[in-house]
Amino acid sequence: MTSNQLKSSRISGFHKKSPQERLDLVAAFAGLDEATVAHLANMGNLDPHLADHLIENVVGTMNIPVGIATNMRIDGEDMLIPMATEESSVVAAVCNAARQCYDVGGFVTSSSGTLMIAQIQLVDSPDPHNARIKILERRDEIKAVCDECDPILVKLGGGFRDVEVRIIDTLGGPMVITHLIVDTRDAMGANAVNTMAEKLAPSIAAWTGGRTYLRILSNLADRRLARARATWTCEAIAASGMAGEAVRDGIVSAYQFAAADPYRAATHNKGIMNGITAVVLATGNDTRAIEAGCHAYAAKDGHYGSLTRWEVTPEGHLAGSIEVPMAVGLIGGATKLHPTARANLKILGVTTADRLARVIAAVGLAQNFSALKALATTGIQKGHMALHAQNIAMMAGAVGEEIDRVARVLVERGTVRVDVAEAELKLIRG
Ligand SMILES: CC(C)(COP(=O)([O-])OP(=O)([O-])OC[C@H]1O[C@@H](n2cnc3c(N)ncnc32)[C@H](O)[C@@H]1OP(=O)([O-])[O-])[C@@H](O)C(=O)NCCC(=O)NCCSC(=O)C[C@@](C)(O)CC(=O)[O-]
Ligand SMILES: NC(=O)C1=CN([C@@H]2O[C@H](COP(=O)(O)OP(=O)(O)OC[C@H]3O[C@@H](n4cnc5c(N)ncnc54)[C@H](OP(=O)(O)O)[C@@H]3O)[C@@H](O)[C@H]2O)C=CC1
Incomplete structure (x- = not known):
């Protein structure tokens, strides 16, 4: 092969090759050394055959740590929550929030059900209002066509529920x-x-005389809302040097800021998604679907705002609540196929998609509590950077016991930087 051929990304039939053959081609293209190729070829705890069938053109896998959020009590049930994330302090933050409301009962959840929406786009209808009524008249026929598509779903109590035309x-x-x-x-x-x-x-085209184009679900799953709420007492949330009332008011003010300003709301909601996406990923669900749905829901009033609400109860406690579209499943996609997803679902012990959705909403709320508490008190860097210091130590080359030693020094000095870590590592190694 000439070097020009090696640099061409036009590789016909790449998908028909084995993962190893593809990896060899990629290695030649990108000039990968043997160690990198060997690293990619090691698929960890995912069967290479399964990986090769889950997605296309597979050459390796990307392992993300799974951490367990502790202290979660949801609807009176104590639960351990697996979270898959690459970001430090995310899991700790959920544990921390849950710990502070555990004694007063933890999280209470509910949902609007498990209804999804599919959209059919009709264009070139000369009389759209007439067309709308004609479609609505056919409700029974529409129900029959839909239910015939998925008899198993109907047998399980699901299937067509309604038709709406806009x-x-x-x-x-x-x-x-x-x-x-x-x-x-x-x-x-x-x-x-x-x-x-x-x-x-x-x-639909035949009944109305128009032309249909798109036929696809909506990820704005606002008929599948998961809700969670929790109360934190001022006593439980007092922080070093700050009374609980001041912490509470700081969190409420942080929420009011997010509700009013999309620049802040994007970050506020990113923090919520730290928790939501981690559980969605850990259970093999579609992270993009959930993220699209949540962000669209945050903008449902024509203004991008907060996915959570924070208020003061008549007793003076801090009350947090969240309502988010949560189209997750226990069947389908990678949920049943991926062995780690299956193991994580076992840890969770959920037996319905509805329960999983509600648990995820509670995690989103917990995540938001901790971020807002940190932001309204010491600032995010103290807690987050203390945990992130280990990553920085590893980036500087620390291994084994060196990681904790270097990280400790970075935190003590308050300078969590790679150059400082490198200097410290040099010192340790003499
Ligand atoms: C980091 C903490 C938890 C420290 O919090 P702390 O109060 O210094 O920690 P602590 O040592 O007193 O421990 C309190 C509890 O936190 C948990 N905890 C404490 N450490 C660990 C650990 N290593 N591993 C697991 N759990 C941990 C654990 O539950 C522990 O209880 P215990 O087990 O001791 O009874 C706190 O500062 C915090 O919650 N910070 C918020 C961190 C955060 O939100 N991280 C997300 C990344 S930042 C971001 O992307 C989003 C953001 C911030 O931009 C969103 C926004 O702007 O809204
Ligand atoms: N925009 C988006 O978000 C899009 C997402 N996707 C992807 O679609 C996948 C999810 O699709 P999904 O339809 O959930 O998965 P599947 O089609 O794989 O599984 C759903 C099917 O499983 C059967 N089933 C068995 N037991 C149950 C049960 N208890 N409850 C409900 N159904 C049951 C049903 O009938 P039966 O056995 O008759 O099939 C049902 O139709 C994800 O991978 C997602 O990434 C795809 C396109 C677009």
């Missing part, structure tokens, strides 16, 4: 958008509702 103004003129509302039970439901939308679309 007329929206677009750059291309009015469009008639049909929403199929489907109970997908313990599945996230994308495949189930997409199949229904595709099956139904030709009938």
Whole structure:
């Protein structure tokens, strides 16, 4: 092969090769050394055959640590929560928040059910209002078509629930958008509702005289909302040098800032997603679907705001609550296939997708509490950087016991920087 051929990304049939053959090609393309190739070839605790079938063009796996959030009491049940994340202090933050509300009962959760929405786009309808009514008239026929697509889902108590039709103004003129509302039970439901939308679309075109284009679920799963709330007493949240009342008021003020300002809300919600995404990933669910849904929900009032609310109760306690779309499943996607996801679901002990969704909402709320408490008191760097110091020590080359020794010095000096870690490592190694 010439070096030009090696540098071409046009590799026909790459997908038909084995992971090792692909890796050899990639190694030649990128000039990878033997150690890097060997590292990528080691697929850890994921069966290479499974990895090669979960996604396309596989050459390796990317291991992310799974940490356990402790102290979580949800609806009276003590739970251990597996979280998959690459970011330090995220797991500690959930443990910390849960610890401070454990004695007063922890988290209370609820949900709006497990309904998903599939959209069918109809264009070029000369009489969109007439078209809307014509579609609504066919409810029974629509139900029959949808339920026929997935008899197992129907047997499990799910299936078609309702049809709604909206007329929206677009750059291309009015469009008639049909929403199929489907109970997908313990599945996230994308495949189930997409199949229904595709099956139904030709009938919608025939009934109305328009043309159908897109037939796909909406990730703004606002018929599948998970909710959680918790109360923290001032006594429990007092921080070194700060009365609980001041901490409470600081958290409420931080929320008010996020509610009013999208620049702050983006960071505020990122913190919430630290927890949500970590559990979604740990259980093999679709992180992008959940993130898209949560951010769209945060903007549902035409203004991007906070996913949580923080208030003071009549007794003077701090009350936090969260409401988020949470389309997660226990069936389908990688949830059943990935052995780590299966193990994590076993640790969680949840037996329904609805319960999993509510647990995830509680984790999002806990995550937000800790971030806001840190921000409103000592600042985020103290706690976060203390844990991040270990990463910095490793970046400087520390191994084994050196990691803790270097990290401790970085925290003591208050300078969590790689150059300082390198200097300290030099000292330790003499
Ligand atoms: C970091 C802490 C927890 C320290 O908090 P602390 O009060 O200094 O820790 P502590 O040593 O007193 O321990 C208190 C409890 O925290 C937990 N805890 C304490 N250390 C650990 C640990 N190593 N591993 C596991 N759990 C830990 C543990 O539950 C412990 O109880 P115990 O077990 O001792 O009975 C605190 O400062 C904190 O919660 N900070 C917030 C950290 C955070 O939010 N990190 C997310 C990354 S930053 C970000 O991306 C989001 C952000 C901040 O931008 C969002 C926003 O702006 O809104
Ligand atoms: N925009 C998005 O978010 C999109 C996401 N996706 C992907 O779709 C995947 C999820 O699709 P999903 O439909 O959940 O998965 P699957 O189609 O893999 O699984 C759902 C199916 O499992 C069967 N089933 C068995 N037991 C149950 C039960 N207790 N509750 C419900 N269904 C049950 C059902 O019927 P049956 O056996 O008859 O099939 C159901 O249709 C994810 O990988 C996601 O990433 C795909 C497209 C777009």
